[in-house]
Amino acid sequence: MIYPIMSAAEAAEFVKNGDNVGVSGFTIPGNPKVVPAAVAARARAEHEAGREFKINLFSGASTNDYTDGELSRAHALNFRAPYQSLAEVRNRINAGEVHYSDRHLSEMAQEVRYGMYGKMDVAIVEAQSITDDGEIVLGTAVGNSPTWLQLAEKVIIEINDQIPESIHGLHDIYVPLDPPCRREIPIYKPSDRAGSPTAHVDPKKVVAVVKTSMPLGMPGGFTPLDDTTRKIGENVCAFLANEIKVGRMPKEFLPIQSGVGNIANAVLEGLEASTEIPAFQVYTEVMQDTFVKLLKSGRCQFVSTCSLTLSRDTMMDFFDNIKDLHDKVLMRPAEISNHPEIIRRLGVVSMNTAIEVDIFGNVNSSHVSGTRLMNGIGGSGDFTRNAYTSIFLCPSIKKDDCISTVVPMCTHIDHTLHSVDIIVTDQGVADLRGKDPIQCAHEIIEKVAHPTYRPLLREYLKLSKGGHVLMNPNLALSFHSALAATGDMRKTDYSHYQVD
Numbered sequence: 001m002i003y004p005i006m007s008a009a010e011a012a013e014f015v016k017n018g019d020n021v022g023v024s025g026f027t028i029p030g031n032p033k034v035v036p037a038a039v040a041a042r043a044r045a046e047h048e049a050g051r052e053f054k055i056n057l058f059s060g061a062s063t064n065d066y067t068d069g070e071l072s073r074a075h076a077l078n079f080r081a082p083y084q085s086l087a088e089v090r091n092r093i094n095a096g097e098v099h100y101s102d103r104h105l106s107e108m109a110q111e112v113r114y115g116m117y118g119k120m121d122v123a124i125v126e127a128q129s130i131t132d133d134g135e136i137v138l139g140t141a142v143g144n145s146p147t148w149l150q151l152a153e154k155v156i157i158e159i160n161d162q163i164p165e166s167i168h169g170l171h172d173i174y175v176p177l178d179p180p181c182r183r184e185i186p187i188y189k190p191s192d193r194a195g196s197p198t199a200h201v202d203p204k205k206v207v208a209v210v211k212t213s214m215p216l217g218m219p220g221g222f223t224p225l226d227d228t229t230r231k232i233g234e235n236v237c238a239f240l241a242n243e244i245k246v247g248r249m250p251k252e253f254l255p256i257q258s259g260v261g262n263i264a265n266a267v268l269e270g271l272e273a274s275t276e277i278p279a280f281q282v283y284t285e286v287m288q289d290t291f292v293k294l295l296k297s298g299r300c301q302f303v304s305t306c307s308l309t310l311s312r313d314t315m316m317d318f319f320d321n322i323k324d325l326h327d328k329v330l331m332r333p334a335e336i337s338n339h340p341e342i343i344r345r346l347g348v349v350s351m352n353t354a355i356e357v358d359i360f361g362n363v364n365s366s367h368v369s370g371t372r373l374m375n376g377i378g379g380s381g382d383f384t385r386n387a388y389t390s391i392f393l394c395p396s397i398k399k400d401d402c403i404s405t406v407v408p409m410c411t412h413i414d415h416t417l418h419s420v421d422i423i424v425t426d427q428g429v430a431d432l433r434g435k436d437p438i439q440c441a442h443e444i445i446e447k448v449a450h451p452t453y454r455p456l457l458r459e460y461l462k463l464s465k466g467g468h469v470l471m472n473p474n475l476a477l478s479f480h481s482a483l484a485a486t487g488d489m490r491k492t493d494y495s496h497y498q499v500d
C-alpha cells in the first residue's frame with residue numbers, strides 16, 4: 001500500500017479547529033469508528049490547554065456514538081448537518097451549543113459541491129479496501145462519501161477488516177454533474193446500476209490509512225410490535241391492496257420507501273403477510289432488518305438503498321447469505337437513493353412517520369411542541385414531495401392518551417398539506433386526495449383522530465372562521481397549551497372562549 005498507515009490519534013492531527021469535516025456512512029452503518037473519537041480526544045486536550053477546538057461536521061444522515069456521541073461529549077461540534085438522531089447531540093442543539101442545519105438528505109452533497117458551506121477540509125471514510133490508484137470499496141453504507149472524497153483536501157481512510165470482501169459489487173457510485181451540465185440519472189427501475197462499484201479518490205489526497213477491526217451493524221434490534229403498531233401496519237396494507245384493486249396503483253404494484261423504527265417494521269410485517277399485494281421492490285434510503293427476511297422469502301424482489309441499517313445479528317446473517325442476496329441489493333449515494341427525479345420516475349410509494357399532523361393535513365416530523373428538535377426531516381421530504389402516493393403514519397395517541405397526534409394546528413411544519421396524500425393511524429386511513437382543506441379536516445378528525453379527541457377537534461373547527469381554510473388564532477395551539485400547562489391535551493378547554 002502506498003498510503004501512510006497511522007494510528008487514529010496520529011490521523012486525528014490532520015483535523016484542525018474550524019475545519020469542515022465530512023464523514024462516511026448513513027445512520028449507524030458505514031460511519032468511521034476510531035478517528036472521530038481520536039478527534040474528540042484531541043478537542044478535550046485542546047480545551048484543557050485553553051484553546052478553542054470545534055469542527056463543522058457533515059454526514060450522510062445520522063451517525064453513531066463513535067462520531068456524533070464522542071464529538072458532542074467533547075464539545076467539539078460547532079455546526080452539524082444534515083441529520084442527527086442521538087440524544088446527546090439533540091440536547092446540545094436544543095441548548096444552542098451546536099448549530100444544526102436540518103436539510104433534505106438528497107441535497108446535502110450537491111449543496112457542499114455548490115460551495116454553500118465553504119471548502120471541505122477533511123473527509124474521514126470507512127472502507128473495505130483502497131487500491132494504490134484510489135479505487136475504494138466502501139463499507140455498509142454510502143452516504144455522501146463519493147462527494148466528500150471528491151472535494152476534501154485531505155482524506156483519512158479507515159480500513160475495517162470486519163467488512164467482508166463479498167461487499168464488493170453492492171455499491172453503485174454515481175455523482176451527477178452539476179448544473180448547467182447535469183444529465184438525467186439512468187435509473188429506470190430499482191435494480192438498474194447507474195455507476196461504478198467503487199468510489200474514487202485522488203491518491204495524493206490520502207494523508208492517512210487507519211486499520212480497524214470494529215463490529216458492523218447496530219447494537220440491539222426493534223422492540224416487538226404492539227397492538228397499535230400492528231393495527232397501523234394492517235391499515236396501510238389494506239389501503240395499498242385497495243389502491244391496486246381499484247386501479248389507482250398498477251397491479252404489479254410500485255416500489256416502496258419506508259423508514260426505520262417500529263411503525264415502519266409493522267408495515268413491512270403486514271406486507272409480508274398480505275396475499276393481495278404482489279411481491280414488491282424497494283427504493284429507499286435505509287434497508288432495515290425485516291427486508292432481509294423479505295428478500296429471503298421472495299416477498300421483496302430488490303432493495304435499492306443508501307445503507308444496510310441492520311442489527312449486528314442480521315448483518316451477519318445478510319453476509320452469511322450473500323451468495324443468494326448479492327444480486328438483490330444496491331447501495332447508492334444519498335443523493336441518488338433520495339433523488340426527486342428517480343422517486344418521481346419510479347412512482348415510489350412513500351411511508352414516513354409523523355410527530356403530529358394537523359386537521360388540514362400538514363405534518364410535523366421534526367420539532368416536538370414546535371421548538372424542541374427531535375431528529376430532523378431526514379429523507380422524509382425527499383420522498384414525500386415526489387412520491388406517487390405519500391403516506392404518513394403515527395399512533396393516534398401517545399403517552400397514556402395525554403397526547404393527540406392529530407392537533408388543530410401543527411406547531412412546526414415540515415410537509416405541507418400540498419404534499420401529503422394519506423394519513424394512517426391505528427384508527428384508520430384519511431385520504432386527503434381530491435379534497436379541499438375543510439373536507440380534509442372532517443376526513444382527518446373522523447377517520448384517524450382518536451375518539452377521545454374527536455369532540456375537541458370538532459369543537460375547534462366550529463369555533464374557527466375563515467375562507468378556504470378555517471382558523472381560530474386564539475385556539476389553534478390550544479392542545480399544546482393544555483399539554484404545557486397540565487401534561488395532558490385532554491384538558492383542552494374552550495369554555496372561556498367567547499364566540500362573537
Ligand code: COA
Pocket residue numbers: 258259260261285286352353354355356365366368369374375376377378379380398399403404405
Ligand atoms: N407531542 C409531544 N411530544 C411528542 C409527540 C407529540 N405529538 N410525538 C412524539 N413526542 C415525543 C415522544 O413522547 C417521545 O419523547 P420521549 O423520548 O421523552 O419519550 C419523543 O417525542 C419521540 O417520539 P416517538 O413516538 O418515540 O418517536 P418515534 O421513534 O416513533 O419517531 C419521529 C418518530 C417522527 C421522531 C421519527 O420517525 C423521525 O425522526 N422522523 C423524521 C425522519 C424521517 O422521517 N426520515 C425518513 C425515513 S428514515
